[in-house]
Amino acid sequence: MTITAVIMAGGKGERFWPKSRTHLPKQFLNISGSKSMIQQTIARLEKLIDITHIFIVTNELYAELIRAQIPNLPADNIIIEPIGRNTAPCVGLASLIIEEKFPDSTMVVLPSDHIIENDEGFIKILRTAVEVAREKDNLVTLGIQPTYPETGYGYIESTKQIQKVNDLDVHKVNKFVEKPDLETAQSYLDSGNFFWNSGIFIWKTDVIRNYIKQLMPDMHDVLETLKKAFQTDTDRNQLIRNEFYKMPDQSIDYGIMEKVSNIYVIPCVFGWDDVGSWTALDRINDRDENGNVIKGNILNLDTKRCIIESNGKLIATLGIEDLIIVDTEDVTLICTKDKAQEVKLLLKELRTQKLDQYL
Structure with a gap:
């Protein structure tokens, strides 16, 4: 069983301005600890996944920063988007490239700029998520157990259908919900079956490609054009530049996750923070x-x-x-x-x- 990872690292971290800047955004800064956020993300993943199986999706501005900060990452594992098109095209392009190299892999998709204090707990949950994803072609996400009524996060509502896998609760997802107002967020917290949406997803590569084909046919067509072109043309970056503009500007949550039924969420408590704004420093x-x-x-x-x-x-x-x-x-x-x-x-x-x- 091959496990791969896709780190999304194209954001500008604008709410962390003026320290996060266009030429040096948040993910490349040392916010907490002795390494940059993306270096911490890589180090955490390497406890489960070999560096040759880790891919980073970014834009041309940050490719050199990635090479400088993560020199042992294979050059071909840096996937460059010519323009930001939200998370669905990011996932789609990465899945195409990974499927070619590792056709029977399970993908872990995650942001580059989140803090996780308990690496051991995180890796244990990832192992379980991979097991669940490989069973009956499920889609899996990690839900953060909320500790206060946060209005800046999306939420995941679970059903009462719960199974135990490796001593962890695995909940069937009812629906994804958008960022709530304070009163609604408090009701989510009180209910006990809502979790913060971590933006971390786990699925088999061929499964997510099949859902893209079913639910995002326009994006699938672009990916198929690239797949055929990759077989004959060696300048992949130029091919991506030519075709990527045709991708829809859409999140993977809206494009796929909100439309399918076989989604599971694993509740997590491992010291997570998305470091979304300066007030995160109060928490970390x-x-x-x-x-x-x-x-x-x-x-x-x-x-x-x-x-x-x-x-x-x-x-x-x-x-x-x-x-x-x-x-x-x-x-x-x-x-x-x-x-x-x-x-x-x-x-x-x-x-x-x-x-x-x-x-």
Whole structure:
């Protein structure tokens, strides 16, 4: 049984601006620990999957960063998208290339920029997910046990149909639901059968290709064109550039997962965080006696529940609460914590004012 992995690494991490930038996005930064987020993802996967079986889908801007940060990854395992088209085309293109190299493989699809504290628990769950995926051609996802009513995540609702596999509960999925408002999120938390959507999926390569054929025929046609062209033309990157623009801009959740019935979710508790915005630092770092997360050259008095990061120069604060202050070489961000999810609005304004040098 061959296990492969597809790491999605094309995002710009805009809610982590100004530290995450177009030329060096979040997944290539050291947010927590001694390695970048993508290096941590690779190291975690290598406890189960050989590096030659790990593929990274990214764009041309980041191919060199990947080669520099992960020098032992085979060059052919870097799959370059010419343009972002959401997760369905990413999965489709990767499945085509993997099916050619490893035709009987089971794919693990996951983001490049999530934190997982318990690697051993994660690998145990992945092994079980692979078993479930290979049984009756199931699709499997990992659901994070919610600990508070988060409105920034999608949710997965499970049914009462539960089986035990390797001492783990495996739930039949009822449906995927979009990001809720606070009241709805609280009802999900209270119900006990809703899980945060981790964006981690496991399935047999030929199974997901077959679902793409059934449910996303336009994308399937593009993939078949590429498959035939790959057999005769050695410049695969150019072929992908020529055809990828024809792909639909659609998520794998909407294109496949919301439309099929044989989906299972494994509830997980392994210290997961998607590090979606600056407020994630409250969850993944130690705080001082006043609830502050401090990094760098900081002097603070009467400062409470703030996230402050210095790039070298002294940041002095007095009498402030619930603020995010991030200083980089050319930009200083100051915003309230409740606006952390809206940092992308600043980037939109930068583009409007043609201040692209700060993006």
